[in-house]
Amino acid sequence: MKTTILSVQGWLAVFAALLVMAVVVPVLNLVVPDGSVFHLSDFYVSLLGKILCYAICALAMDLIWGYTGILSLGHGLFFALGGYAMGMYLMRQIGRDGQYKSDMPDFMVFLNWKEFPAAWAFSDSFVMQMLFVLLVPGLLAFVFGFFAFRSRIKGVYFSIITQALTFAAMLLFFRNETGFGGNNGFTDFKRILDVPITTPSMRVLLCVVSGLVLIGFFVMARAIVQSKFGRVLQAIRDAETRVMFTGYNPVAYKLSIWTLSAVMCGVAGALYVPQVGIINPGEMSPAASIEIAIWAAVGGRATLIGPIVGAFFVNGAKSWFTVAFPEFWLFFLGALFIAVTLFLPNGLVGLVNRPGGIVGLFKRKTEKHT
Amino acid sequence: MTPDLMEAGARALAEHKARTGSVIAGEAVYFGQGVALYVDGITVSFDGFRALNKLSLTINVGELRCIIGPNGAGKTTMMDCITGKTRPDSGSVFFGSNIDLLRLTEPQIAQAGVGRKFQKPTVYEQLSVFENLELALKADRGVRAALFHRLSGLQLDRIGEVLALIHLKNDAQRTAGLLSHGQKQWLEIGMLLMQDPKLLLLDEPVAGMTDEETERTAELFLSLEGQHSLVVVEHDMKFVDALTQGRKTVTVLHEGSVLAEGLLSEVQANEKVVEVYLGR
Numbered sequence: 001m002k003t004t005i006l007s008v009q010g011w012l013a014v015f016a017a018l019l020v021m022a023v024v025v026p027v028l029n030l031v032v033p034d035g036s037v038f039h040l041s042d043f044y045v046s047l048l049g050k051i052l053c054y055a056i057c058a059l060a061m062d063l064i065w066g067y068t069g070i071l072s073l074g075h076g077l078f079f080a081l082g083g084y085a086m087g088m089y090l091m092r093q094i095g096r097d098g099q100y101k102s103d104m105p106d107f108m109v110f111l112n113w114k115e116f117p118a119a120w121a122f123s124d125s126f127v128m129q130m131l132f133v134l135l136v137p138g139l140l141a142f143v144f145g146f147f148a149f150r151s152r153i154k155g156v157y158f159s160i161i162t163q164a165l166t167f168a169a170m171l172l173f174f175r176n177e178t179g180f181g182g183n184n185g186f187t188d189f190k191r192i193l194d195v196p197i198t199t200p201s202m203r204v205l206l207c208v209v210s211g212l213v214l215i216g217f218f219v220m221a222r223a224i225v226q227s228k229f230g231r232v233l234q235a236i237r238d239a240e241t242r243v244m245f246t247g248y249n250p251v252a253y254k255l256s257i258w259t260l261s262a263v264m265c266g267v268a269g270a271l272y273v274p275q276v277g278i279i280n281p282g283e284m285s286p287a288a289s290i291e292i293a294i295w296a297a298v299g300g301r302a303t304l305i306g307p308i309v310g311a312f313f314v315n316g317a318k319s320w321f322t323v324a325f326p327e328f329w330l331f332f333l334g335a336l337f338i339a340v341t342l343f344l345p346n347g348l349v350g351l352v353n354r355p356g357g358i359v360g361l362f363k364r365k366t367e368k369h370t
Numbered sequence: 371m372t373p374d375l376m377e378a379g380a381r382a383l384a385e386h387k388a389r390t391g392s393v394i395a396g397e398a399v400y401f402g403q404g405v406a407l408y409v410d411g412i413t414v415s416f417d418g419f420r421a422l423n424k425l426s427l428t429i430n431v432g433e434l435r436c437i438i439g440p441n442g443a444g445k446t447t448m449m450d451c452i453t454g455k456t457r458p459d460s461g462s463v464f465f466g467s468n469i470d471l472l473r474l475t476e477p478q479i480a481q482a483g484v485g486r487k488f489q490k491p492t493v494y495e496q497l498s499v500f501e502n503l504e505l506a507l508k509a510d511r512g513v514r515a516a517l518f519h520r521l522s523g524l525q526l527d528r529i530g531e532v533l534a535l536i537h538l539k540n541d542a543q544r545t546a547g548l549l550s551h552g553q554k555q556w557l558e559i560g561m562l563l564m565q566d567p568k569l570l571l572l573d574e575p576v577a578g579m580t581d582e583e584t585e586r587t588a589e590l591f592l593s594l595e596g597q598h599s600l601v602v603v604e605h606d607m608k609f610v611d612a613l614t615q616g617r618k619t620v621t622v623l624h625e626g627s628v629l630a631e632g633l634l635s636e637v638q639a640n641e642k643v644v645e646v647y648l649g650r
Contacts, residue, residue: 224517227516227517227518227519228504228505228516228517228519229513229516229517229519231494231497231501231504231505232505232516234494234496234497235494235497235505237496238494238495238496238497239492239493239494239495241455241476241488241492242488242492242493242494242558242561243505244476244477244480245453245476245477245480245485245486246480246505246506246561246565247477247480247481247511247565248477248505248511249475249477249511250477252512252513253513253516256513302496
């Protein structure tokens, strides 16, 4: 039996997605004139870029929850940490263009600090901060995961601890003394790599990079779940004791995928911050982490493509609802979650995969009534 | 097992410890003393309740031993102690004459060559029958090895062999969760065989099987006898009779220790055994 990463159709879809992200989106936004029906407005480019970052989080959630059966309610923390690492660099890129015309970020001047805290030692180096985007969420996840998995903390207990972890971090980051801008966080970014950050071409570039990273992560995740390693993860999800008594040490497997998943979220956060122009401790709120799990569940767990679809569907619906019926958005989200849990245990992509596809769903319903 | 042999075993053990200092993980099991499993005086208490009370048991290399006993006699707890799931309060458990199982973790014990089948069939429900066997296949259990693992032709053949042995050849690509209860039992036994263990612990392996399946299971176990050592915990006396063939030792557990040992016909005639079973 040969296992391949993707079928021929799968690879074609990946290349189509690459084409859309690398060519179609930039052309429709930058080349096609404003008045044309085919013009993609700046609003949609930034919305797309944002959702692509969310989709990376949903994909990371699928690896740890869908495939390994470990529900994390703290993935927002890793996302925010990646965002903060990027934000620190962007703060230094403001240079003397801030309100106080100082070399130091405004909030530090405001707090009357004379020198940078130790955590800011490498903040003017893009390379170092990008390294921190990977290292900080990765190290935190590794240390936390090591103790949690070694102590055999499982199921709902693990979920609650991750929730507490992100909540504690949020409280920590709210404090001015922590050195990351307190409850205001970082904003007013001017440049990235000395290039102005708010220009249309930079907006498209960041969106394209997010898309390419998502596609890259998708192929990587696919390679992982198609390997024997991926099957061990699913085995851990289905019968962990059997895995242990077969001679595998589940701690090593869980720790690997948990750390990878956290790093993926960190990268998503780093791509997100320059696009939305702000990062604050609100990203570490428990609700933000729970939302990631909802995207994965709505799209369909343990399918990889499902959580990406879920992130697009839920956030697309959110951006439309909050404009059209702002007061009903949370009701809709709640109803959606209940509907998916009751009727679509395999999520939105489960609709397509079931025998007979979407049509089959309705057929079966009518057969029941007759 | 006669007392002088026990003494010889204990002496060899002490000598080995003195010679090597300690027993470490990853060491190959040594069967030179003819003993596959040596359980000595283990006691386990849960909140004051003694699940095992100074239980001692010796399984010889290549032996097939049936263990019977009423509910709560401590059969499953004994298996938990051997496989590292439960740590006894006192006593010792040795695999062969050199591996101290009480110092190893569950995965290490499995890697040393002890395979265990659970009372409730435990297979990976979402994976196919083939994949279930593939994961159990004896190979490097490390993360990196698993990431880049490729099945060799030899390993494929081995999986095919076991598939045929457990009568699931036509169901290789089926999802394991869709198998019948008896088939899941077979699959789990097949997974044990893939591990190629020296010692197999089987907790009620024929529960939920049809008569025909039970018969075939007995044949399978008898064919394993000799190359492997087997410990079978079972309630089904017909099955025990088929396995012991009227000449093998049966151990009766009661309240956490050995109540009687001998041929099935002997222990069935034993008054103490009749008493605990019938409650007279």
